[in-house]
Amino acid sequence: xxxxxxxxxxxxxxxxxxxxxxxxxxxxxxxxxxxxxxxxxxxxxxxxxxxxxxxxxxxxxxxxxxxxxxxxxxxxxxxxxxxxxxxxxxxxxxxxxxxxxxxxxxxxxxxxxxxxxxxxxxxxxxxxxxxxxxxxxxxxxx
Numbered sequence: 001x002x003x004x005x006x007x008x009x010x011x012x013x014x015x016x017x018x019x020x021x022x023x024x025x026x027x028x029x030x031x032x033x034x035x036x037x038x039x040x041x042x043x044x045x046x047x048x049x050x051x052x053x054x055x056x057x058x059x060x061x062x063x064x065x066x067x068x069x070x071x072x073x074x075x076x077x078x079x080x081x082x083x084x085x086x087x088x089x090x091x092x093x094x095x096x097x098x099x100x101x102x103x104x105x106x107x108x109x110x111x112x113x114x115x116x117x118x119x120x121x122x123x124x125x126x127x128x129x130x131x132x133x134x135x136x137x138x139x140x141x142x
Contacts, residue, residue: 001056002052002100008100010044010099011050013032020032021035023072024071024136024139026068027048028047028064029045030045031043031044031045032132034105035122035128036119036123038116038117039107039109040131041080041107041135042105042106042108043072044104044106045065045068045069045103045104045106046104047061047065049061053097054091054102065102065104066104071139074138075140076106076107079138081110083110083111085107085108086105086109087106088104098119
């Protein structure tokens with residue numbers, strides 16, 4: 001497996017070198033909206049530790065990301081009046097991974113509404129800002 005690249009886009013977001021539409025942050029994880037969402041409220045949950053994917057992440061960091069993803073899923077259900085939620089996580093090229101920093105997609109879903117194709121539409125920043133605010137307000141406490 002290739003080494004972790006500390007200059008990947010998510011590492012730059014963690015360091016504050018690139019902007020994001022932040023939903024939640026603690027000392028071990030960051031949650032922000034995908035700029036090419038497959039549905040309204042499509043969030044990404046990432047560890048702050050340098051993990052390429054599930055194959056090299058420390059087990060306790062993976063557990064923390066999973067716990068935060070569950071909180072984001074509950075918030076997305078409330079904030080976007082969703083009927084369900086899709087949680088996705090990809091590993092290496094053959095597994096569909098595009099950005100090589102571990103990330104979990106949490107996507108609120110409505111019955112009968114298909115997800116947009118991956119990386120097909122870049123959402124307007126003002127829409128993402130409003131959705132991030134809405135999702136953050138719905139986040140359950142620990």
